[in-house]
Amino acid sequence: MCNVEHRGPVVLLQIECDLDHVSDHDDVSVGMERLTIGDPLRAAQSLCEASMDLAVMQAVKLKELETKTAGMEMELGEKGKRLEKKQGMFLSLTKRVGRLEGRVKELSALSKRHRAQIQELQKGLNHIKNDIAVLERQIREMDPGQA
16 A cells, blocks of 8 residues: 555455454454564464454353353243242232122121111110100109009
């Protein structure tokens, strides 16, 4: 590119890194780089080693992700079991609440009947008190000699 004549073999390499597959911790140069290397075999060997290093790092990351995924799947399974247990408890409690509500309705109806009976008994008691008061008045009004 600079129009300077070079002596010996020169290899011009262009390396591109896909940013989607490289994390911030990867020891890989990012972007476009141009390398001028005197020995094509050494350059190929370096690229092969870099490629192997990258493959190893990707395999390690893959294993880490698989381990995390397995752990999350196990945790999800345990949470699913706890959810099923709680749903069963909820269903049981819902049925129990339904039975208790039915019992409350029964007791409420019984209470209304008892209140009505109590009112009737109070009316009857008031009649008896009135009758007693009338009888007591009649007794007092009677001639003391006849009593």
